[in-house]
Amino acid sequence: MQKSTLILAAIFALFHLAFVAPFVPVANILPAGLGALSMSSMAMSLILAARWRLIDRLMGGPDKSYAAHRWLGFFALAGALGHWALASSVGSGLLPLLAESGENSGTIAALGLLVMTAAAMVRAIPYHVWKLSHMLMGPIFLFAAYHTFFVASPLAVGAAPWALMAVVSVIGLIAWGQTLLRKRTPTKLVSVSEVTPFEGGVDITLASDTPLSSYRPGQFATLAHNRARAEAHPFTIAGGDEWSRRFVIRAAGDWTNSFVQNVTRGDAFRLSGGFGRFLPQIHAGRTEQLWVAGGVGITPFLAALEKMQPDGNARITLLYCIRSRASAGAIATVEKHAARLPQLALTVVNEAHGDLLIATRLAYVVREMSSDAEAYLCGPEGLKLLVETAWDTQGKTGAIHSERFDFRGAYSLADLIYIGKPVVETARTWARTKVNAVNAPLGS
Numbered sequence: 106m107q108k109s110t111l112i113l114a115a116i117f118a119l120f121h122l123a124f125v126a127p128f129v130p131v132a133n134i135l136p137a138g139l140g141a142l143s144m145s146s147m148a149m150s151l152i153l154a155a156r157w158r159l160i161d162r163l164m165g166g167p168d169k170s171y172a173a174h175r176w177l178g179f180f181a182l183a184g185a186l187g188h189w190a191l192a193s194s195v196g197s198g199l200l201p202l203l204a205e206s207g208e209n210s211g212t213i214a215a216l217g218l219l220v221m222t223a224a225a226m227v228r229a230i231p232y233h234v235w236k237l238s239h240m241l242m243g244p245i246f247l248f249a250a251y252h253t254f255f256v257a258s259p260l261a262v263g264a265a266p267w268a269l270m271a272v273v274s275v276i277g278l279i280a281w282g283q284t285l286l287r288k289r290t291p292t293k294l295v296s297v298s299e300v301t302p303f304e305g306g307v308d309i310t311l312a313s314d315t316p317l318s319s320y321r322p323g324q325f326a327t328l329a330h331n332r333a334r335a336e337a338h339p340f341t342i343a344g345g346d347e348w349s350r351r352f353v354i355r356a357a358g359d360w361t362n363s364f365v366q367n368v369t370r371g372d373a374f375r376l377s378g379g380f381g382r383f384l385p386q387i388h389a390g391r392t393e394q395l396w397v398a399g400g401v402g403i404t405p406f407l408a409a410l411e412k413m414q415p416d417g418n419a420r421i422t423l424l425y426c427i428r429s430r431a432s433a434g435a436i437a438t439v440e441k442h443a444a445r446l447p448q449l450a451l452t453v454v455n456e457a458h459g460d461l462l463i464a465t466r467l468a469y470v471v472r473e474m475s476s477d478a479e480a481y482l483c484g485p486e487g488l489k490l491l492v493e494t495a496w497d498t499q500g501k502t503g504a505i506h507s508e509r510f511d512f513r514g515a516y517s518l519a520d521l522i523y524i525g526k527p528v529v530e531t532a533r534t535w536a537r538t539k540v541n542a543v544n545a546p547l548g549s
């Protein structure tokens with residue numbers, strides 16, 4: 106988490122405590138503030154989930170919206186649990202008769218939030234099952250809103266925080282309604298015209314009989330089987346024109362495994378238009394750029410390269426990190442563009458040849474670039490951290506843009522072992538020092 110994000114998160118949390126403070130007794134500031142924090146986090150989360158175009162644009166793209174949605178989910182849970190643990194019935198509520206049911210609905214909302222957040226974090230729960238279960242966030246929000254207004258609370262009806270919670274509840278519910286009504290199946294019927302398998306994935310082209318909507322290089326589209334209520338998956342458009350779209354797809358789970366193994370020429374799919382704000386600069390007036398792709402993260406850059414004409418303007422350095430040539434779908438196309446475009450400096454970092462993108466090597470590349478150069482990254486989180494560090498140490502002022510392929514960011518058992526390792530190591534060291542202290546000769 107970046108320092109600026111941490112500061113923003115702290116301000117957001119403290120705002121709620123400060124806002125309720127003048128309206129409740131001192132002993133109730135913390136529980137009331139945490140309750141308000143939970144409510145507004147849930148409402149904002151629902152607004153982001155509704156995917157209003159303006160909001161996505163303001164956030165810097167759907168992946169950024171999702172990251173914020175995820176953090177707000179944690180705030181909602183932390184606020185709800187804190188409120189649950191600390192709050193006690195004070196005052197009368199909107200209708201004293203309903204105060205007890207208001208209390209019960211708060212318990213249901215807190216437990217629901219806990220279960221839903223846990224489900225979101227467990228990778229073993231398939232994406233489509235989790236996504237379906239996540240729709241329960243709407244009813245959970247309803248329970249929370251009912252609790253806010255009907256529980257015995259020290260907050261006077263009509264006071265500023267009460268009014269804010271009323272507005273937040275209404276907007277949150279509108280957003281949830283919009284999410285329920287949103288059309289999910291992409292509309293355009295397309296069929297597979299080319300299939301080129303590679304190790305662990307497939308490079309495909311889809312053709313359409315009617316013109317497809319235009320897209321900007323770097324945007325993604327959603328793809329679904331051509332049947333009712335089929336699950337739509339996002340993939341970055343790797344190229345194509347008015348009549349076709351190219352995608353490079355890696356097997357990463359149920360849907361993509363089956364897709365990679367079974368897709369054949371002539372198969373019909375439903376395709377959406379282009380979305381997203383990850384847009385590498387390809388126009389003549391561009392700034393100098395560093396593009397870093399990890400594996401299938403090459404797709405946004407493929408589309409960008411396809412649209413670029415040879416010129417002598419600002420340089421683009423592309424670092425393409427691959428496990429091996431066999432697993433790097435479309436590498437031949439990337440090399441073809443590198444030969445065609447004098448403005449492009451391509452380096453393929455091939456792990457199979459013992460080649461890795463390490464900090465010193467990246468620092469060397471970045472040092473040569475102009476101070477206002479911009480970076481575009483698409484790949485694992487570790488790659489992002491590496492570039493951020495190089496950018497900082499080399500004093501670059503240009504922006505770093507990144508695209509996340511894994512919106513959900515859930516954890517598997519392997520991740521837990523990885524996360525738990527430092528904890529186990531610390532416990533072991535602590536135990537060792539205790540044993541040594543006990544065994545040490547007296548007076549030493």
Ligand SMILES: Cc1cc2nc3c(=O)[nH]c(=O)nc-3n(C[C@H](O)[C@H](O)[C@H](O)COP(=O)(O)OP(=O)(O)OC[C@H]3O[C@@H](n4cnc5c(N)ncnc54)[C@H](O)[C@@H]3O)c2cc1C
Binds near residue numbers: 339359362
């Ligand atoms: C903006 C964007 C662009 C992408 N571009 C590419 C690309 O060019 N090539 C490529 O191989 N992969 C790309 N991906 C990743 C691809 O969407 C997932 O690998 C795929 O959806 C996994 O589905 P699954 O059922 O096979 O795996 P699962 O095991 O079900 O899911 C693995 C992870 O993929 C994500 N995911 C799964 N289903 C969806 C969905 N319906 N909507 C959003 N996220 C989902 C979740 O984070 C999930 O945890 C992109 C993802 C995003 C968000």
